[in-house]
Every structure is written in C-alpha cells, then in structure tokens.
Amino acid sequence: MNTPTTTRIVGAAVPRKEGVDKLLGRACYVDDIDREGMWHGATVRSSIPRGLIRSIAFDRRIDWSEFAIVTAAGIPGENCIQLIVADQPCLADGKVNHCEEAILLLAHPDKHKLREAVGAVRVEYEPLPPVFTIEESERQDVIVWGADNLLKRFLLEKGDVDSAWARAAHIVEGEYRTGAQEHLYIENQGVIAEYSAEGGVTVWGSLQCPYYVFKALRPVFDLPEEKVRVIQTETGGAFGGKEDYPSTLACHAALLAMKSGHPVKMVYDRMEDLAATTKRHPSRVRHRTAVDRDGKLLAMEIDLATDGGAYATLSSTVLSRATLHATGPYLCPNIRLHARSWATNYVPYGAFRGFGAPQAIFAMERHMDEIAATIGIDPVELRRRNFLHVGDTNATEQLMREPVILDQLLDRALKESDYHARRAQFGRENPVSPVKRGMGIAAFYHGSGFTGSGEVYLNSLAGIDVTPDGKVRVLVSNTEFGQGTNTILTQIAAEALGIGYADVTMAAPDTGVVPNSGPTVASRTSMVIGRIIERACSQLLELLREHAGLGATCTPEEFFAACGRYRAVHGEVVSLCRYEAPPGIYWDDQRYHGEAYGAYAWAVYVAQVAVDTVTYSAEVENFWAVQEVGRVLHPVLAAGQIEGGIAQGVGYALYEKVVWQDGRMANNQMTNYIMPTAEDVPPIHVFFEEIPFRFGGFGAKGLGELPHDGPAPAILNAIRDATGVAFNSIPLMPEDLYLGLAAAQPAEETAAR
Amino acid sequence: MSTKESATSSKHWPTIRFNVNGEARIVKVPPMKRLLDVLREDLHLTGTKEGCGEGECGSCSVRMNGELVNSCLVPVMQAEGADIQTVEGLALDGKLHPLQEAFLCHGGAQCGICTPGMLMAAAQLLEHSPNPAMAEIREALAGNLCRCTGFIRIFESVAAAVDAQSAGPATKLTMEQTHHAR
Numbered sequence: 001m002n003t004p005t006t007t008r009i010v011g012a013a014v015p016r017k018e019g020v021d022k023l024l025g026r027a028c029y030v031d032d033i034d035r036e037g038m039w040h041g042a043t044v045r046s047s048i049p050r051g052l053i054r055s056i057a058f059d060r061r062i063d064w065s066e067f068a069i070v071t072a073a074g075i076p077g078e079n080c081i082q083l084i085v086a087d088q089p090c091l092a093d094g095k096v097n098h099c100e101e102a103i104l105l106l107a108h109p110d111k112h113k114l115r116e117a118v119g120a121v122r123v124e125y126e127p128l129p130p131v132f133t134i135e136e137s138e139r140q141d142v143i144v145w146g147a148d149n150l151l152k153r154f155l156l157e158k159g160d161v162d163s164a165w166a167r168a169a170h171i172v173e174g175e176y177r178t179g180a181q182e183h184l185y186i187e188n189q190g191v192i193a194e195y196s197a198e199g200g201v202t203v204w205g206s207l208q209c210p211y212y213v214f215k216a217l218r219p220v221f222d223l224p225e226e227k228v229r230v231i232q233t234e235t236g237g238a239f240g241g242k243e244d245y246p247s248t249l250a251c252h253a254a255l256l257a258m259k260s261g262h263p264v265k266m267v268y269d270r271m272e273d274l275a276a277t278t279k280r281h282p283s284r285v286r287h288r289t290a291v292d293r294d295g296k297l298l299a300m301e302i303d304l305a306t307d308g309g310a311y312a313t314l315s316s317t318v319l320s321r322a323t324l325h326a327t328g329p330y331l332c333p334n335i336r337l338h339a340r341s342w343a344t345n346y347v348p349y350g351a352f353r354g355f356g357a358p359q360a361i362f363a364m365e366r367h368m369d370e371i372a373a374t375i376g377i378d379p380v381e382l383r384r385r386n387f388l389h390v391g392d393t394n395a396t397e398q399l400m401r402e403p404v405i406l407d408q409l410l411d412r413a414l415k416e417s418d419y420h421a422r423r424a425q426f427g428r429e430n431p432v433s434p435v436k437r438g439m440g441i442a443a444f445y446h447g448s449g450f451t452g453s454g455e456v457y458l459n460s461l462a463g464i465d466v467t468p469d470g471k472v473r474v475l476v477s478n479t480e481f482g483q484g485t486n487t488i489l490t491q492i493a494a495e496a497l498g499i500g501y502a503d504v505t506m507a508a509p510d511t512g513v514v515p516n517s518g519p520t521v522a523s524r525t526s527m528v529i530g531r532i533i534e535r536a537c538s539q540l541l542e543l544l545r546e547h548a549g550l551g552a553t554c555t556p557e558e559f560f561a562a563c564g565r566y567r568a569v570h571g572e573v574v575s576l577c578r579y580e581a582p583p584g585i586y587w588d589d590q591r592y593h594g595e596a597y598g599a600y601a602w603a604v605y606v607a608q609v610a611v612d613t614v615t616y617s618a619e620v621e622n623f624w625a626v627q628e629v630g631r632v633l634h635p636v637l638a639a640g641q642i643e644g645g646i647a648q649g650v651g652y653a654l655y656e657k658v659v660w661q662d663g664r665m666a667n668n669q670m671t672n673y674i675m676p677t678a679e680d681v682p683p684i685h686v687f688f689e690e691i692p693f694r695f696g697g698f699g700a701k702g703l704g705e706l707p708h709d710g711p712a713p714a715i716l717n718a719i720r721d722a723t724g725v726a727f728n729s730i731p732l733m734p735e736d737l738y739l740g741l742a743a744a745q746p747a748e749e750t751a752a753r
Numbered sequence: 754m755s756t757k758e759s760a761t762s763s764k765h766w767p768t769i770r771f772n773v774n775g776e777a778r779i780v781k782v783p784p785m786k787r788l789l790d791v792l793r794e795d796l797h798l799t800g801t802k803e804g805c806g807e808g809e810c811g812s813c814s815v816r817m818n819g820e821l822v823n824s825c826l827v828p829v830m831q832a833e834g835a836d837i838q839t840v841e842g843l844a845l846d847g848k849l850h851p852l853q854e855a856f857l858c859h860g861g862a863q864c865g866i867c868t869p870g871m872l873m874a875a876a877q878l879l880e881h882s883p884n885p886a887m888a889e890i891r892e893a894l895a896g897n898l899c900r901c902t903g904f905i906r907i908f909e910s911v912a913a914a915v916d917a918q919s920a921g922p923a924t925k926l927t928m929e930q931t932h933h934a935r
Contacts, residue, residue, distance in 0.1 A: 013858075015857050015858065016857065016860075016862065018865075019856075019857045019862060020849070020853075020857065021865075022862045022865030022868050023849065023853040023856055023857055023862060023865075023868060023872070024800070024840070024841070024843075024844055024849075024853070025798075025799070025800020025801070025839070025840035025841050025868075025869045026800070027865050028799075029799075029802070029866065031799075031802075031803070032793075032799035183900075184898075184900050185864070185866075185900055186802075186804045186810060186812055186864070186866045186867050186898060186899070186900055187802070187804070187864070187866040188804075234865065235864065236802070236864045236865065236866025236867075237863075237864040237866060237900050237901055238864075239900070269806055270804065270805040270806055270807070481864055482863035482864025482865065482901045483863065483901075484863075636859065636860040636906070637860060639860070639905075639906070640860040640863060640901070640902055640903075640905075640906050643902060643903035643904075643905040643906065644863065644900070644901045644902050644903040645903075646903055647902075647903030647904065648900070648903075669805070669807060669809070670804070670805040670807065670809035670810055670898070671807060671809050675898060675900065676903075677895045677896075677898060677904075678890075678891045678892075678894040678895045678897070678899075678904045678907070678908070679891050679892060679895045681903050681904050681905065683905075684903060684905050
C-alpha cells in the first residue's frame with residue numbers, strides 16, 4: 001500500500017474534533033458527571049515516609065456507621081496494582097514506604113463530611129529509617145526495596161571504550177542533575193466507580209490508558225474480563241501523569257463502590273493531587289568523554305542514575321528510554337553506559353512527557369557545550385562534526401536507514417534565529433550591561449513508539465466500523481487528552497476512505513466497545529495507530545470492492561451505499577488490523593542492541609536567554625524550534641504540541657521546583673509550585689521539515705514528547721553563553737544563579753561590592 | 754448534591770437571587786458556599802471548572818458585574834443581586850462567540866479544561882479593550898493557567914477574534930516586538 005502524497009484532509013487544519021464541545025463548556029469531564037445515588041470517596045494517607053503501621057483508631061466524635069470504610073483486609077483479590085513489577089499495594093498493609101501512601105478509604109454521601117473524617121482516623125506508626133537520595137540508596141546502608149534498592153539496571157556497550165582514552169586529545173568530565181517535575185494537568189485526577197455482583201466493576205475516569213486500568217482492576221477484584229469495564233471521560237491534560245496513577249485511583253473508588261453499594265466519585269483536590277501522585281524522575285548523569293584534536297567524539301562513558309521512588313511502577317521503562325537517548329544524535333564508536341534506577345522513600349515517580357529522555361538529553365547537550373569550551377571550538381561546530389548521518393550507527397548500533405537531516409535542521413535553526421549575529425551583538429553589549437544575554441543550542445532525537453520489541457509485544461488491534469446511520473467509527477483505545485488523537489485519527493480515516501471529515505466519528509473510549517490498541521503514550525498514536533487505521537481503511541475498501549460492488553474510485557455516497565449492501569448480507573461492516581512491524585527490525589533486550597525505535601524525530605532548538613545580574617532572574621526571551629517529525633498531519637495541532645512542550649520545558653529549566661520536606665512535597669499548591677504563565681512564555685518560532693516516514697500513519701512520526709527534550713539544555717547553554725558560568729543542575733532558580741555567579745566572581749570584586 | 758442539600762437545608766440559609774447568563778436564578782444554600790459550587794452543583798452549569806481551589810489557575814473564572822472573578826474565591830452571598838456570565842452564556846442563538854470561533858480555528862483549546870476560564874478572561878479583555886496589543890493580551894490572560902498550549906495559540910486566537918470583530922485593520926504587533934516592549 002502506498003501512502004498518497006497529495007491529500008485532502010491529512011495536512012489540513014480541520015477544526016478539533018471535540019473542539020466545539022470544549023468551547024461551549026459542554027465537554028463532560030469526570031467531575032461534571034453525577035450518578036444516581038452517588039457517594040464521594042476520600043483517602044487516609046501515610047504521614048511518614050517509611051515505617052510499620054502499629055494501629056488505626058477512629059475518633060468517636062464521628063458516626064462511622066454513616067461511612068463505608070475499606071482497608072487492605074477488604075480487598076477481594078490481590079492487594080497489588082499490576083503494572084510491570086508486582087510490588088505496589090493497592091492499600092498499605094502493615095507498612096508504608098512513602099508519605100501519602102494510601103492506607104484506608106472512606107466514602108460518604110456528603111463530600112463535605114469526608115475532610116473531617118479523614119482527619120479523625122489516627123494511624124500510629126513505628127518509623128523506619130527512610131532513604132531520600134540516589135546517593136543514600138546506592139550506598140545500600142538502608143535497604144528499602146528488594147535486596148539492594150536497585151529497581152532496574154541496563155548496561156549498554158559499543159566498541160572498546162577502555163582503549164580509547166589513551167588516544168584522546170581531551171577528556172572531559174561532567175555531572176548533571178535534574179529535579180522532579182509535576183505534570184500540573186489543570187484537571188486533577190478523578191474517577192467514578194460502580195460495582196454490582198452481576199455487572200462487576202465499571203469505572204469512568206480521567207485517564208490515558210483504559211486497558212491499563214482494566215488490567216489493574218481485574219486481579220484486585222478477582223473478576224473475569226467481561227465483568228470489568230473502563231471508560232475514559234473527557235480528560236483535562238495528562239502528560240504521562242494519567243498513564244499509571246489512574247489504575248490506583250480506579251481500584252480505590254471501585255473498592256468503596258463495592259463496600260458502600262453506591263457509585264463512588266473520587267476527585268482529588270489540587271493539594272492531594274500534587275502531594276500524592278507521580279512526578280518526573282529526578283536524575284544524576286555523569287559523563288566522561290574522549291575527543292580528538294578536531295573535536296570528534298572517540299569514547300563516551302556514561303553513568304546514569306534515576307530516583308525511582310518507593311515502588312517500581314514505570315521506572316524500568318523510563319530508565320530504558322533515558323538510556324537510549326543518553327548519547328544524543330551523535331556518532332561515537334566507543335560507548336559504555338551504565339544506567340540504574342534506585343528506590344527511595346518518595347511517592348513513586350512515573351511517566352511524564354519524554355519519559356527519561358529529557359533527563360538524559362539535558363546531560364548530553366549540556367555536556368556538549370562543556371566539551372566545546374574545553375577544546376575551544378564553537379558549540380555549533382562541535383555538534384556538526386559529530387552528527388549522525390545515514391549509514392552510521394547509534395549507541396545500540398542501529399543503522400540509520402531513514403533520512404537524517406540534522407545538518408539541514410541546524411542550518412535552518414541558525415538562520416531563523418539569526419544565531420551568529422545575535423551572539424555577536426550580545427558579545428558587544430554584555431560587558432557594559434547588567435543584563436547578560438546569550439544564545440544556547442540543543443540537538444536531539446526522540447524515538448517514536450515503544451522501545452525495541454515493545455510494539456510487537458503490545459500487538460495493538462485497531463480499526464473502523466460503519467454504523468447503520470452512515471458514520472464511520474474509529475475503534476481504538478487511544479485517548480484524547482488535548483494532544484489531538486480524535487482529530488488526527490479522524491483525518492486519517494476520512495482521507496483513506498475518500499469521505500468527509502464529518503463522516504467519521506470516534507467510538508467511545510470504552511473497553512466494552514473498543515479493542516485494545518495499546519496505551520496512549522510514547523508518541524505512538526499518529527505513527528503506529530495512525531498506520532493501523534490507514535491499513536484498516538484500505539482493507540475495508542478492498543472488501544467492499546470484492547463483495548459489495550464498490551468501484552476502484554468512489555464518491556462518499558457510493559462508499560456508504562456499498563457499506564449498506566455489505567451490511568445487508570454480512571450483518572456488520574467492520575475492519576480491524578493488528579500492528580505490523582516494519583521489516584528488518586531486530587532488537588536484543590539483553591544486550592540492548594539493535595533497532596531501539598522504528599523511527600526517530602529529529603530537532604535542533606535555540607534559546608535566547610537574558611540573565612539579570614541585579615535580580616538574578618533568567619528570562620527566556622526568544623525560542624526557535626526546528627524539527628523533522630515525518631509528515632505533519634495537522635499543522636495547527638502539531639505546532640500547538642511543540643509550543644506546549646517547550647513551555648513545559650521552560651518551566652522544567654527555570655521555574656518548577658518540587659520542595660521536599662522529610663519526604664513530603666512541601667509546596668503542593670499552585671501558589672508555590674510555579675509554572676510559566678502567559679507573561680513568562682517567550683515567543684516560540686516553530687518550523688517543520690517534512691520527510692514522510694514510510695511506516696507511519698500517512699507518513700507521520702511521533703512528535704508529542706520531542707519538544708520537552710530540548711528546552712532545558714538549550715536554555716542552560718544560553719545562560720553559560722551569557723555569563724560564562726556552567727550551571728549543570730535544573731531547575732535553576734534565582735538563588736542558584738546568585739550562588740553560581742557569586743562563586744565565579746574574583747574574590748576581591750565580591751568583597752568590593 | 755443539590756437535591757440532597759435542599760432536602761436537608763437549614764431554614765437559616767438565606768435565599769440568594771442573581772442573574773446567570775441573563776436568567777434570574779434563586780438558590781437557598783449556605784451563604785459561604787463557593788459561587789463555583791453553586792454554579793456547578795445547584796445550577797448544573799458545569800462549564801466552569803475547578804483547577805486549584807485557591808485562585809491561582811483561573812479555570813473557574815466567570816464575569817460578575819463586569820469584573821472577572823475566580824468563582825472559587827467568591828462566597829455565594831457576595832453574588833446577591835449580581836449579573837454573572839459563565840462560558841455557557843458566551844454563545845448566542847447557537848452561534849459560537851467570535852472568541853470561541855477563533856479558539857476553534859487557531860488551536861486555542863487543547864485539553865479544554867482551562868478553556869472556559871480562558872474564554873471569560875479574553876471576553877473581559879475585549880470588552881474593555883476592543884483592540885488590545887499583544888502585551889495587553891498576555892497581561893489579561895496571566896491569571897489563567899494553561900498547561901497544554903504554551904499560550905501561543907491562545908494569544909493568536911484572541912488576536913484573531915479581534916481581527917474578526919473589528920472593521921478596520923488591527924495594529925498587530927508580532928510576538929517578538931511585544932515581548933521586548935513589555
């Protein structure tokens with residue numbers, strides 16, 4: 001099947017599929033739903049980071065007979081949230097491993113009575129020593145998980161690192177750190193659950209992956225597949241934060257529904273959401289790099305560590321993606337990369353846009369500027385000399401077979417940003433100004449879809465059907481949470497079938513209705529699912545040509561007439577397809593060797609930053625983002641994804657700091673966890689170079705996560721350019737800038753001020 | 754919630770009258786109940802959203818007597834006699850408001866949860882400043898947080914609505930110009 005290069009609907013800026021409902025305030029988010037006889041649920045949580053639960057007491061001032069109460073003992077099946085490793089209880093049973101761990105659940109008809117009741121449950125603990133840093137965890141003096149605190153490790157080797165050091169003209173070392181980051185979706189986590197002995201469990205919720213929740217509910221309730229149903233409601237932002245956490249919340253609400261005999265709604269308020277749900281993994285990455293006289297990379301030794309929090313959740317796969325992005329888009333013949341994820345006693349860290357790549361790319365791209373400074377060449381030139389090209393292999397020795405246009409992206413980024421002229425201008429102005437300006441660059445790739453053999457294991461099933469009232473329905477479990485799933489898949493189906501955009505609808509994201517087409521994560525929807533939908537449409541057209549007299553070319557009327565004829569004979573009009581891997585994919589999970597991703601999106605980002613040496617504030621004044629993401633299916637949605645990701649990246653670099661106090665998030669309010677506002681985001685200039693990818697939906701590769709990878713290193717590189725001082729840790733707050741700049745000043749000058 | 758509360762409602766609760774989207778409404782609720790909850794629970798106007806509950810995110814923005822307010826911070830007794838407009842009151846006769854139309858065309862809404870509040874903030878701006886400069890747009894929307902868009906397409910949507918509304922050509926500064934001008 002060949003994807004046509006001229007299209008009617010793909011590539012056009014059609015209106016967002018569910019846009020009118022959202023704009024009229026009609027879109028139905030979980031907290032907008034009221035079920036007959038519905039109660040409300042709340043959670044009693046651990047107040048300590050680690051310890052044994054000695055007793056649970058209920059204050060007598062409360063009439064507890066009005067409440068439904070569930071503890072670990074009330075779980076009908078396994079007390080475990082199924083994900084990758086079966087280590088996380090649904091409710092703590094005898095011990096707690098992080099602050100805010102759920103211990104006990106309460107439900108009541110009046111939600112206003114729950115707050116007092118939660119405070120009236122007294123849990124007594126015998127505290128155990130907690131582990132709060134990667135360093136404490138790797139010392140293994142206190143073991144808080146498994147035998148050795150090690151959640152996961154990978155070793156990736158290419159060539160011969162050990163013999164390369166002797167040939168090096170320079171050896172450059174550096175250590176880079178990134179902090180936790182909160183998703184800060186504006187809609188907090190929430191679900192509604194119902195339970196009946198006949199019907200089993202039904203959950204409606206704000207979530208990314210209906211089938212993840214489905215899989216988590218089954219063992220907790222010990223129910224067969226037909227008695228579990230999960231329906232995604234309109235979801236007000238997710239960014240990975242609603243990939244794994246909703247499984248826990250769904251189990252909690254469903255337990256309360258079973259106990260109370262009523263539908264139960266659990267919607268967190270902002271403080272609970274910030275304190276109790278997952279965040280981006282903090283990281284520490286150490287680089288040791290050998291380069292020759294010309295700045296060519298000879299060898300890289302990388303030690304990459306993440307803080308995984310108290311349970312394994314997704315730490316292994318986040319670490320995997322970090323590992324596979326840690327060496328950047330560069331050719332290096334000799335690589336040794338040790339990656340480890342360590343357990344600590346924080347709320348488990350989870351999925352967040354980029355999924356380990358932003359951490360690893362921050363280190364790599366910051367380090368590139370330190371290498372450039374050490375050997376005295378321009379950071380742009382250093383990158384250009386080391387870029388991957390077609391025919392090269394990356395760290396996993398994946399052969400670059402598809403076009404790689406890094407040079408072109410770099411040239412465009414330099415031109416659009418007027419990089420050299422601006423740098424020269426700032427070089428003249430900075431010495432006589434208290435505001436120091438600089439330009440920073442980051443080059444990177446982001447793998448689309450699941451890693452290695454992941455897509456084969458997922459074995460996604462998706463397709464379309466045609467309803468008797470003449471609508472094509474897209475059947476996927478991939479969900480819309482702002483990024484554009486509904487619109488993109490509708491465009492693909494309408495384009496492939498030769499019908500109108502309005503002729504296609506999305507089937508409800510309901511496990512009782514749609515097949516399992518995998519999770520909505522990993523920048524996989526446009527490329528992987530889009531391709532399956534495209535194939536399912538072709539398959540249907542062939543079927544109708546063969547069995548319903550459809551012509552080789554057809555009008556929408558002829559198409560629907562043929563569907564009617566087919567339905568009259570066969571009952572229903574359905575076309576489903578499974579994922580098919582592009583040919584020649586080889587991946588060795590043990591050695592971390594082979595085709596790590598089916599495709600890569602490529603980008604070069606440039607930041608212009610001003611550092612005020614009086615107030616120590618750093619402001620991103622301008623941002624240029626040039627990328628190749630395959631075919632752009634929808635120009636407005638695509639640019640919106642890039643801009644939104646960059647804004648989150650600006651926050652990651654300069655604003656968003658999770659303040660920990662004894663293992664608990666101390667700033668769990670929007671008042672003091674600060675994200676960029678309308679006055680903080682820079683002008684963002686977005687450019688796409690389009691090279692259709694043969695195996696993606698109408699040529700698409702993934703783009704949703706890509707824009708979070710580049711801003712932080714580009715911004716900190718710009719700050720280095722502006723001030724001459726290397727800052728290697730984010731978030732970089734004004735107090736950090738002050739300390740760094742003060743330390744870099746000559747002592748007498750500091751004294752004179 | 755509302756039926757339950759009215760069933761058990763204390764006779765001490767005041768009767769509060771106000772107009773919502775041009776319609777006279779009467780509620781009998783605790784006087785300190787948040788306007789946000791009265792709109793959502795008692796009047797079933799769920800277009801207005803709660804994001805933070807402390808006046809930081811602006812998702813619950815509504816217009817009250819010509820002012821933009823965070824309805825999570827307004828006890829309903831303060832709304833006695835007030836004229837209130839919510840997102841449900843923006844579209845007229847089934848036709849999208851020019852701001853809604855512009856948000857739809859220009860990618861101003863992604864996940865949609867901040868959108869009702871953002872639209873109210875933008876409507877407030879355009880009522881007082883029919884032809885705002887980009888810096889004004891940024892300032893007017895600074896109390897409304899959007900985590901999806903990076904705001905860029907929201908600014909463009911508001912500017913496009915201005916263009917659509919104004920007869921004469923609007924003086925449109927580029928993003929970069931306004932950024933440096935502020």
